[in-house]
Amino acid sequence: MLSYETILTTCTYCGCGCGILLEVLDGRIIGTLPQKDHTITQGGLCIKGWNVHQFIYDQGRLKRPLVKRDGKFTETTWEEAIEEVATKLNRIKEEYGPDSICGLTSARCTNEENYIFQKWMRAVIGTNNVDHCARL
Amino acid sequence: MLDENIVSAILGLKLSHGHPIPFLFTKSSELGKWVFDESVRYPLTKILIKIAQKYPDQKIGVVVRGCDERSLIELFKNYQLQKDKVIAIGIPCSQDLANRCRCERPFPSEIEDGEFAKPVEDYSDIEEVEKLPEQERFLYWMSQFGKCIKCYGCRNICPACFCPSCTLEDENLIKPGGMPPEIPIFHLHKAYHMADRCIDCGLCEEACPMGIPVRRLYRKVKKAVKDLFGYIPGENEDEKGPLEFLGDGSYELPGTGK
Secondary structure, rough: OOEEEEEEOOOOOOOOOOOEEEEEOOOOEEEEEEEEEEEOOOOOOOOHHHHHHOOOOOOOOOOEEEEEEOOOOEEEOHHHHHHHHHHHHHEEEEEEEEHOEEEOOOOOOHHHHHHHHHHHHHHOOOOOOOEEHHOO | OOOOOOOOOOEEEEEEOOOEEEEEEEOOOHHHEEHHHHHHHHHHHHHHHHHHHHOOOOOEEEEEOHHHHHHHHHHHHHHOOOHHEEEEOOOOHHHHHHHHOOOOOOOOOOOOOOOOOOOOOOOOHHHHHHOHHHHHHHHHHHHHHOOOOOOOOHHHHHHOOOOOOOOHHOOOOOOOOOOOOOOHHHHHHHHHHHHHOOOOOOOOHHHHHOOOOOOHHHHHHHHHHEEEEEEEEOOOOOOOOHHHHOOOOOOOOOOOOO
16 A cells, blocks of 8 residues: 655664664665754765665574574574573683673664663673774 | 545655654645645655656655756656656745745745745855866865765755666776765766756755765756756756757666656
């Protein structure tokens, strides 16, 4: 059925967080437009922002966690993946101490998620080794 | 219009979280969110191409200002939209906006409501650069082009740009990779292509995150085409652009109108 709308959102590519509109034709995202009245970005975008919709339906997009078994990545459940990571992190922490672990977060997460992550690194792992790609 | 089935839908702006954003109204009950904010301009006619490609048989209404109507004429001429499938709903711009835009035709041919603003003929932006000595003028443009981050925003937003393969991405003409893009060739290619197609809406300049005065450049080439051939893009539907006569037919692109 004929339907076209634009969805007001924020570009996820970097920490700038430019205002974008995702164009949705019949429930499928077909393009990106800059948000013309955004206070900061005022209708400007970089090349990544203009193409931000493209990864959504990309064939190569990871939809499930992968774990390396016998040298090959295989799909697994989130429970198993988290279990695997937690076990290994615990082992490294016991063997070499918390400062042997470093956490790198992403500009593509929200401010709140990044806050939780640094809190988790400091309070749970016990290290100040936290960094973020948008700090560059 | 929607209730009487004159059109299947109307493309306009709706208020969402306090922001006017493009929306296709298909039911009259949705029109409560209809908004017209003249300071927020989106390329509605260009959006219409995407909708018309999927629904070539539907008759769709679209809100147009003077510049949007000129782009519609260019899009009909270049077979991107079918004239009998589009109903233009004309809205005039205020005198204040017309002055700011230096708009020579700040109203569409027919308006639903409001008053016609006076046309503004003001080329002081071009004259300002033209009076510079040649070397300084060259440096002015080179320093402006040097700011380019190659976002292609000026092309993407342009309601008169619709080619399926773009010259700006042709590696035989413009060397791929690198930042800024190859200057001044990147911008001159665009300017040449806009010479007999630019409807002078200024969306390109608004979309430029680096503040390059691209509209000034396109206005200059548009003026050259006007002075040389007496041709103004977006004015007369039956008149073809002068550069099309020189071409190899590559302008005749597949669209819903062909």
